[in-house]
Amino acid sequence: MQKSDTIYKLLETSLINEFEQKQVALTGSCHPVVSRSRINGFEFLKDNGLPDRKNEKWKNSPFPGQYEEEYLLDIPPVFYDKAAEEIFRCEIHGFWADTYSMLNGWYYSTKENQLITTGDGVVVGSILKAQHQYPELFEKHFGNIANTEQDGFTAANTALFKDGMFIYVPDGVEVKNAVQLIKLINLQEPLMVNSRNLIILGKSSRLTFLHCDDSVNHTPGFINTLTEVYMDENSSFELYKLQNINDNTSLINNTFIHQERDSRLKVNILSLNGGKIRNELHVNLMGQGADADINGVYLVDKQQHIDNQVYINHAVPNCHSNELFKGVLDEEASGIFNGYIYVARDAQKTNAFQRNNNILMTPKATIDTMPFLEIYADDVKCSHGATVGQLDDEALFYMMQRGIGREDARLLLMFAFLAEVTSKVSIEPLRISYEDMIKRRLRGELSICDKCVLHCSEPDKPIEFDIDLSKI
Amino acid sequence: MLLNIKNLHVAINGKEILKGLNLSVNKGEVHAIMGPNGTGKSTLAAAITGRENYDITKGEIIYDGETINDMAPDIRANKGIFLSFQYPVEIPGVSMTNFMRTAINAQREFNGLEAIPAGEFLKKMEEMKKLVDINTKLTKRSVNEGFSGGEKKKNEIFQMAMLEPKLAILDETDSGLDIDALKVVARGVNELRSTDNAFVVITHYQRLLDYIVPDFVHVMYDGRIVKSGGKGLAFELEEKGYDWIIDQEDE
Ligand SMILES: Nc1ncnc2c1ncn2[C@@H]1O[C@H](COP(=O)(O)OP(=O)(O)O)[C@@H](O)[C@H]1O
Numbered sequence A: 001m002q003k004s005d006t007i008y009k010l011l012e013t014s015l016i017n018e019f020e021q022k023q024v025a026l027t028g029s030c031h032p033v034v035s036r037s038r039i040n041g042f043e044f045l046k047d048n049g050l051p052d053r054k055n056e057k058w059k060n061s062p063f064p065g066q067y068e069e070e071y072l073l074d075i076p077p078v079f080y081d082k083a084a085e086e087i088f089r090c091e092i093h094g095f096w097a098d099t100y101s102m103l104n105g106w107y108y109s110t111k112e113n114q115l116i117t118t119g120d121g122v123v124v125g126s127i128l129k130a131q132h133q134y135p136e137l138f139e140k141h142f143g144n145i146a147n148t149e150q151d152g153f154t155a156a157n158t159a160l161f162k163d164g165m166f167i168y169v170p171d172g173v174e175v176k177n178a179v180q181l182i183k184l185i186n187l188q189e190p191l192m193v194n195s196r197n198l199i200i201l202g203k204s205s206r207l208t209f210l211h212c213d214d215s216v217n218h219t220p221g222f223i224n225t226l227t228e229v230y231m232d233e234n235s236s237f238e239l240y241k242l243q244n245i246n247d248n249t250s251l252i253n254n255t256f257i258h259q260e261r262d263s264r265l266k267v268n269i270l271s272l273n274g275g276k277i278r279n280e281l282h283v284n285l286m287g288q289g290a291d292a293d294i295n296g297v298y299l300v301d302k303q304q305h306i307d308n309q310v311y312i313n314h315a316v317p318n319c320h321s322n323e324l325f326k327g328v329l330d331e332e333a334s335g336i337f338n339g340y341i342y343v344a345r346d347a348q349k350t351n352a353f354q355r356n357n358n359i360l361m362t363p364k365a366t367i368d369t370m371p372f373l374e375i376y377a378d379d380v381k382c383s384h385g386a387t388v389g390q391l392d393d394e395a396l397f398y399m400m401q402r403g404i405g406r407e408d409a410r411l412l413l414m415f416a417f418l419a420e421v422t423s424k425v426s427i428e429p430l431r432i433s434y435e436d437m438i439k440r441r442l443r444g445e446l447s448i449c450d451k452c453v454l455h456c457s458e459p460d461k462p463i464e465f466d467i468d469l470s471k472i
Numbered sequence B: 001m002l003l004n005i006k007n008l009h010v011a012i013n014g015k016e017i018l019k020g021l022n023l024s025v026n027k028g029e030v031h032a033i034m035g036p037n038g039t040g041k042s043t044l045a046a047a048i049t050g051r052e053n054y055d056i057t058k059g060e061i062i063y064d065g066e067t068i069n070d071m072a073p074d075i076r077a078n079k080g081i082f083l084s085f086q087y088p089v090e091i092p093g094v095s096m097t098n099f100m101r102t103a104i105n106a107q108r109e110f111n112g113l114e115a116i117p118a119g120e121f122l123k124k125m126e127e128m129k130k131l132v133d134i135n136t137k138l139t140k141r142s143v144n145e146g147f148s149g150g151e152k153k154k155n156e157i158f159q160m161a162m163l164e165p166k167l168a169i170l171d172e173t174d175s176g177l178d179i180d181a182l183k184v185v186a187r188g189v190n191e192l193r194s195t196d197n198a199f200v201v202i203t204h205y206q207r208l209l210d211y212i213v214p215d216f217v218h219v220m221y222d223g224r225i226v227k228s229g230g231k232g233l234a235f236e237l238e239e240k241g242y243d244w245i246i247d248q249e250d251e
């Protein structure tokens, strides 16, 4: 489709203008691979616009209804003047994780800490800095794992991303502490953040990464994140995504993962709150013996929307994939789950399983769940299943007959329903935090203001922070 | 009087199932309720325990001096009414231990008591498991999940023993049990039996009543109690069946 003869929506126009105006700055300071991608991304965006409902993969999505909204696209880098923990304290923290943060789209740290190398040679920091220090890694991987021309969002991300996180784990290194990235938006005006992450795991290495998206106030926002992950032979990667953003914020999270031989991937996505969330996970099993275990829990209410799109590509024989997504949808919330499994012609001995279970708490809550299986090999074990149901009234009465109040009984049942997923979180303190957040969310106690250290009496009051005017 | 049911009419979806039932139970008594399938025995149990959609269209259920027609099921439970379900429900993901602790603490909170100390709770669990002879492994599992029919029934008696109700209704707890399991259930009841509580035992079979000796036997038919007597009535029913009572009733 060529977009040129149609009229752009406001958001499309702003994205295109933004690139045209800032092209020199955007491409000039980048590694050539990155600048080339930016230009290609821009061309794609200009030709195709953002995905509309005619696009099969967006036909039930509420995102296309939102392109007339206005967002700031470019705010100057945030000056580091206080630790991120002074602005926001994540529910999930502890000795087992090293925490890094991004604020309003910028990597948030002191100047010296923009890119650090630990004793083991593990590199963690801003992607802007990393592209110049590790050009060979960018040449090999940047834009090669993701399909940056998948749709207008991946293209816009590539053209316009401001910053993001880079992690490199050398061969044989097992990173002991989890790396936690807390991404915050804290601004009084609506902001769209395009951020880009690149994570590279060497042979037989190991990394646990927690990717937390949080809001600090109730200002509308749009987060468009693209993450590329390369897993070399026999590496292990655990990815936890925790999403707790305000009801006015939209989040698109595209994650592309390339798995080499015998690599082991484990994903657990916890969508606790957010106006509209779309998680796209693309797992390419490119080496024999690779294993992907993809899990998710979502809790939505009011008029929130959650969309999980999982693509598993069994390109070679003897790989294993497993998907388990469970959600509770309350009030007028809506959800989509699409599980795509592709098994190539010679990908024999593939095991691919998929399950999606939902509880609808009200007649107005909806879920649209669908498997898409394309199987070209013949020696394959593949199964899929989806359920949509209500809380079990029989169980509810049984519990109440034992003296448990209705609300507690409902909570216990919902929690028990989700526990199948949360019990798979292997880091015990993380699992306890996960479960605790779910319990509080189910009780309606978890508000984004809980975690703000300012404890202001007016929950909507924005938090002040300084912008370094000298950098404008 | 612990339980006094007066002229109880209950409808499900507008269909009248109980049609003017009277029953009074005093502390220290065991009442057996017998009767053919489909006459409303489980409906009676559901009405006493406050199940949703069982509409009381007429009459009263008075428990411990208080009309409970509109009381929520959890409040009734916390006031001491317990039902051993004819079909115990499986609750995947909720462990027996967690379930039991939540129930006991709900009851304690209701009575103005602190949550049960962990040690005391575990000790009580052990004691009651022995009483009803259930395997330790079962209490580690999810409630009733993967339990055999007999294990489910024993689990009901186990919960009863843990919660120490004032009024326990056993709805066909004996169905499908072999004689050993039956004895275990009876032992549970007899152990708990006191001058302070009462049991309503719904059963099809005289054989349970060999082990739990009732003070009164009632026959239910078509939504009413049509005949009451002493334990001798159960023997009579065993011999002659229900038809002679039904024939009398239908005339
Ligand atoms: N949920 C229900 N909806 C409609 N009818 C019901 C329901 N439960 C029971 N009944 C009817 O009520 C009558 C009594 O049932 P029940 O109390 O289970 O009898 P019993 O326990 O004596 O075998 C039966 O005719 C049965 O079909």
Ligand SMILES: [Mg+2]
Pocket: B041, B042, B043, B086, B171, B172
């Ligand atoms: Mg019955």
